[in-house]
Amino acid sequence: MAKPRSNNKTGSKPNMLTTKPTTHSGKNGGRKRNRFEDKKRQHIPSSPSDSGTSSEEHSEEHSDIASEDEQEEEVAVYREPSMYDNLLKILGSASESIADAYKRRQRAEEGKSDTDEAEEDEEDDLELSGSDEEEDEAEEGDLDPTNVEEASVADMEEHSEDDAAELSDTEEEEEYTENTSSIANESESPSSFSNHLGSKLLKEEVESLSANKGKYKWEVDAVNCKWVATKEPHLEDSYTSPPYGLNQKLYDHWLNTYKPSGGQDLHSSRQRSFFSLCNSYRDILHHNKKPFYLKGREEDSSIMDGYLLHSLNHVFKTRDIVTKNEKKLAKEKESKTEGILDSESFLDQGFTRPKVLILLPFASIAFRVVNRLIELTPSGNRATVDHIGRFSDEYGTGRADDQEGEDGMAKTWKTSKPSDFQSLFGGNNNDHFMVGIKFTKKTIKLESDFYTSDIIVASPLGLITKIGEAEADKEKDVDYLSSIEVLIVDHADVITMQNWSHAKTVVEQLNRIPSKQHGTDIMRIRPWYRDGHARFYRQTIILGSHVNPDINAVFNKHCLNYKGRVKLLCEHKGVLPKVLLQVRQIYDRIDTESLVDADDARLDYFKNKVYPKIKDSGQGGIMIFISSYFDFVRVRNFLKSEDASMDTKNSDISRARGWFFQGKRKIMLYTERAHFYYRHKIRGIQNLVIYSLPERKEFYPEIVNMLEGSNSMNCTVLFSRFDLLRLERIVGTAPAKRMVTSDKRIFTFC
Structure with a gap:
């Protein structure tokens, strides 16, 4: 299999690292960072095999949100002269x-x-x-295998x-x-x-x-x-007869291509439905x-x-x-x-x-x-x-x-x-x-x-x-x-x-x-x-x-199309039935007033509520799943401030899963991008903390099912009302809406 390439902003490996926390309670070094940073775009080679991490990815991944207030659409006001x-x-x-x-x-x-x-x-x-007067320069091209003419002569004649x-x-x-x-x-x-x-x-x-x-x-x-x-909207276009808004030769050719598969007409095909929407x-x-x-x-x-x-x-x-x-x-x-x-x-x-x-x-x-x-x-x-x-x-x-x-x-x-x-x-x-x-x-x-x-x-x-x-x-x-x-x-x-x-x-x-x-x-x-x-x-x-x-x-x-915008809204059933183990999944809502404060509130909750329990338990086999690289950097920096040793080199990461399974490393940080590009099967997980839900709903049961062999079968999930889009894909639309509006903060699924 060709090795997947990661279009990584910093050139760093999609992130998985293990830590060895100590019982010494260090000074809180988890400096808060303003989510709304100035946009800083740069191109850096994107291979998942590159080593190291960088905070530059943090600023790039969140430049979209920053630019919402700072970079209003560069629209041209109607002006004279033109x-x-x-x-x-x-x-x-x-x-x-x-x-x-x-x-x-x-x-x-x-x-x-x-x-x-x-x-x-x-x-x-x-x-x-x-x-096309300038199009047919004297250049030698490859011929389609279906061409029935002699290549050397036909190309020159056709041009x-x-x-x-x-x-x-x-x-x-x-x-x-x-x-x-x-x-x-x-x-x-x-x-x-x-x-x-x-x-x-x-x-x-x-x-x-x-x-x-x-x-x-x-x-x-x-x-x-x-x-x-x-x-x-007028999603059903006004074309009720062939060629349904298509160029005639394009329509005839499509029909000839479609008929061998059993189709008779564009009007009744699946393709026409989306083409009609595009043609609006x-x-x-x-x-x-x-x-x-x-x-x-x-x-x-x-x-x-x-x-x-x-x-x-x-x-x-x-x-x-x-x-x-x-x-x-x-x-x-x-x-x-x-x-x-x-x-x-x-x-x-x-x-x-x-x-x-x-x-x-x-x-x-x-x-x-x-x-x-x-x-x-x-x-x-x-x-x-x-x-x-x-x-x-x-x-x-x-x-x-x-x-x-x-x-x-x-x-x-x-x-x-x-x-x-x-x-x-x-x-x-x-x-x-x-x-x-x-x-x-x-x-x-x-x-x-x-x-x-x-x-x-x-x-x-x-x-x-x-x-x-x-x-x-x-x-x-x-x-x-x-x-x-x-x-x-x-x-x-x-x-x-x-x-x-x-x-x-x-x-x-x-x-x-x-x-x-x-x-x-x-x-x-x-x-x-x-x-x-x-x-x-x-x-x-x-x-x-x-x-x-x-x-x-x-x-x-x-x-900003003057014809307007259309988008699809769907009800989601969720993927909880795909969790095959009897895992106690505890969803803990973090209440915050604004999107600006959501990331800081999540990190503070982790520092004050989640990490002390991890440290006091002395238990190993703790995997912390983090969706974004931005959050990964903040959690990693916090653990460093707690005097936890980090294995971040490529050579160490290649052995990290073995050390984690053997208990030589107590905590593993694992990002969604690392799972997307590598699909590692992590063994030895005893307790799972989902710091932020995955964007891709199919990843949730894959991650939770890694608890196979765990003695506790516990999973803690942190979420806020600003996570509604990803939450509804995992637990379902109706439950998700209740969870973000309910007076209760804790929700349990088994």
């Missing part, structure tokens, strides 16, 4: 007509005089973010055909856009895509969105759950998705198909509009019609080409997503898949083919680790990657330059590295994030086990005015890009198996 006017002024064209300014700028950039205009009109190739056909009215161009409707009909007919991007926000709407006053007041029932929305262009938080590694492959795959269909549909419709306008501009240039760019119908672009960003935690998941994206692309648009071999080498499992499943995920093998661990970590668990995907007329180009890509698939760590490089070197930039219109964060719960603050920083970096022009045709940029309002049009889709306050904070504070 960014568009400022850009024109920079070009010295503010007082000229748009058409004249455009032509003068092009001639000046190419070193031409006004007398060259006639020649320019005939020879100049209009270039824009949706054009040549693309160059010739993209800006002309050939039969192949018409074939690309025709099925049941033409490009013109498709772009001119009402659709969620055109309605969303074509809407104009009033000054009052911009001010309201900037203030982020949306409240969840609309409800729609779902299976065992309900959707809540900030605006009146609202921000979506779906935090009850059963992941593929927890026996939820069918549900996970159908949701993945839904957002991939939506991504392809968005890219194809964007390209259709740009291609249609290119043809019109070419015809108008032939007739030398002046002022053609004054029409708003030609405002069809952003600052840069990439329109979809998909954030994923591991390369193995990216491998699965990209392969499915290729499968869902119509055959005519993927006659050639460039660099598929290199992509497979870099993102695949790296083992023989007989060790991989059909979907590219690793098959399970004999090991003591749980099956979900094998499924998640059995492939390429690299968490530092970025890949650009570019669609041309007949080709998909993997590993393409980010500025010429349509879709970027990346890990948060991969992007945060690029952002850090751009901040350190002014010659570099991440302007390819300026025009993202669809952001998808899949497996957000896994990303929280890495470093959610990286994902938060990436979201904050999106839709900013670029630092350079990057060859952008300014006369074709949509007005809301120029006015700095792009984030109000960006759709954000966050998917995961559970939610926590950090994910909620990003969704509520940084997702």
Whole structure:
């Protein structure tokens, strides 16, 4: 099995250490630390095998909460003059007509005089973010195995055909856009895509969105759950007949792919349900998705198909509009019609080409997503898949083919680790990657330059590295994030086990005015890009198996889509029945008035109520389970102040479990991240203290069941009313609500 990599903020090993407490009651060295520290972001290599610990992780893991008050959303207040006017002024064209300014700028950039205009009109190739004129460079790519043509000849011929056909009215161009409707009909007919991007926000709407006053007041029932929305939801889209809002060729290809599995139509499929929700262009938080590694492959795959269909549909419709306008501009240039760019119908672009960003935690998941994206692309648009071999080498499992499943995920093998661990970590668990995907007329180009890509698939760590490089070197930039219109964060719960603050920083970096022009045709940029309002049009889709306050904070504070937000609310049954032992589980509530004081109150309670009992008993085999690294550092520092010796080196930790089992070490500190990345089976536990409940509900019975062989079978759990989200996943929604509001403080489960 490939060794799991931890996207650890400090480069430290996911935390497990043993301590040997003495009976000497030392001075309390557990200095209180303000939870609301200044945000301090930095990229440090993320391997779980690195040694040592650092308090820097403390500040990073809690920077999300700190930034809620200190870093209000950088919203642009409606202002005059617009960014568009400022850009024109920079070009010295503010007082000229748009058409004249455009032509003068092009001639000046190419070193031409006004007398060259006639020649320019005939020879100049209009270039824009949706054009593929620059796309088919002479580069050697890997061919998809399904390609039936000879590789060496076909690649050159297809690239040549693309160059010739993209800006002309050939039969192949018409074939690309025709099925049941033409490009013109498709772009001119009402659709969620055109309605969303074509809407104009009033000054009052911009001010309201900037203030982020949306409240969840609309409800729609779902299976065992309900959707809540900030605006009146219309989750059942208005498309009642094929192609249900999809690009026609994309719909036909999906239908051909779906029929062999027994399906007849998109309308009755699981994929359509989530695609319809995506196609509403609202921000979506779906935090009850059963992941593929927890026996939820069918549900996970159908949701993945839904957002991939939506991504392809968005890219194809964007390209259709740009291609249609290119043809019109070419015809108008032939007739030398002046002022053609004054029409708003030609405002069809952003600052840069990439329109979809998909954030994923591991390369193995990216491998699965990209392969499915290729499968869902119509055959005519993927006659050639460039660099598929290199992509497979870099993102695949790296083992023989007989060790991989059909979907590219690793098959399970004999090991003591749980099956979900094998499924998640059995492939390429690299968490530092970025890949650009570019669609041309007949080709998909993997590993393409980010500025010429349509879709970027990346890990948060991969992007945060690029952002850090751009901040350190002014010659570099991440302007390819300026025009993202669809952001998808899949497996957000896994990303929280890495470093959610990286994902938060990436979201904050999106839709900013670029630092350079990057060859952008300014006369074709949509007005809301120029006015700095792009984030109000960006759709954000966050998917995961559970939610926590950090994910909620990003969704509520940084997702400002004018279409509104929808999220799922579910009732939880809890996981207590999965505790197989007769363990007495005592839940002790810590009362605190505010979230600011919650961590200090928890530590004080541990110091004054829990630790004295541990010290006085003289009993060994005490394991303290801690969810966050922030709390781990505080407890460790307190134990150090009590003159407890610590085993923190890698060489010591490798033997720590043996020492703990043999009684040579009395106390073990064990974090949720350590369990996530290693799934250790800790032996010798006599008494279990859960300092903070795990985020992942499946970990709770695993940890409690480690008491097998204990004489006391006792487990103490500390919680506060601010732990309601994780508490309800473990004990159930109804009991959890009673526990945080009851006059009683102690609750016992057996």
